[in-house]
Amino acid sequence: MNNILVDICSIDQQPPDALQALTFVARAPNGAESLFVGSVRETNKGKEVLGISYDVFDPLAKQSFLEICKEAQSHWGTDLCLYVAHAKGRVDVCGTSIVIAVGSPHRDAAFEACRYVIDQIKHRSPVWKLEHYADGDSDWVQGNAISANAHSGKDDCDSTTKGGAREAAH
């Protein structure tokens, strides 16, 4: 059975699903499952936010998710199970933008790998946010420029973490 699953979820069809993520990574050898859920919060930089439209270059985004997951396996163990699903389309406040789950025999690896995956996605994966504000305006979030060596990040696997969490998507 494959132990990595990555997906782009059109929001009008199948939003990212935390239960589905946990179900995928919960295997008999695993003693820990770590879950990260990103959601849209109601303010950003002092402006009231109604929702975010996620633009995604699907094929490259899925490839980057896969590369990042494999990097996590190379650092924290080839027995890691990883699940990544990112929303595409408009997500309103409190809606889920991304779900990441990591299953591992031990909790440290599950926590740290989960943190690594979300941090790398934010810096490397071709996904963009168009914020919609209460005053009627919309604006693209400034974002992070992808560095020239972004897709060879194995040496970047030194992040530490205090664990998975539910976090606002900004």
Added chain:
Amino acid sequence: MNITIQCFGAFRPFGEALLISVSHGATVADLHGLFLKKLKEIDPSFDNPILIDNSRFATETTLLASSTLLEEGMQLAVIPPVSGG
């Protein structure tokens, strides 16, 4: 020769995809200036060269190095700074 650039993120207002004429021997490094020129043709008020400097060009499978030679009919995507998660 012509290549097609699919637009994402902050470049979406310029269209789904743009056709750009490039000379033989041109590289991805040359594409930044050509892309800026194309955007100015569409919207003369566009004045954000930093956004283009901070963008990359990619195929469906890889981000391209600046030295990559452009080829007739290439289908590329422009990748402005990302903000996923």
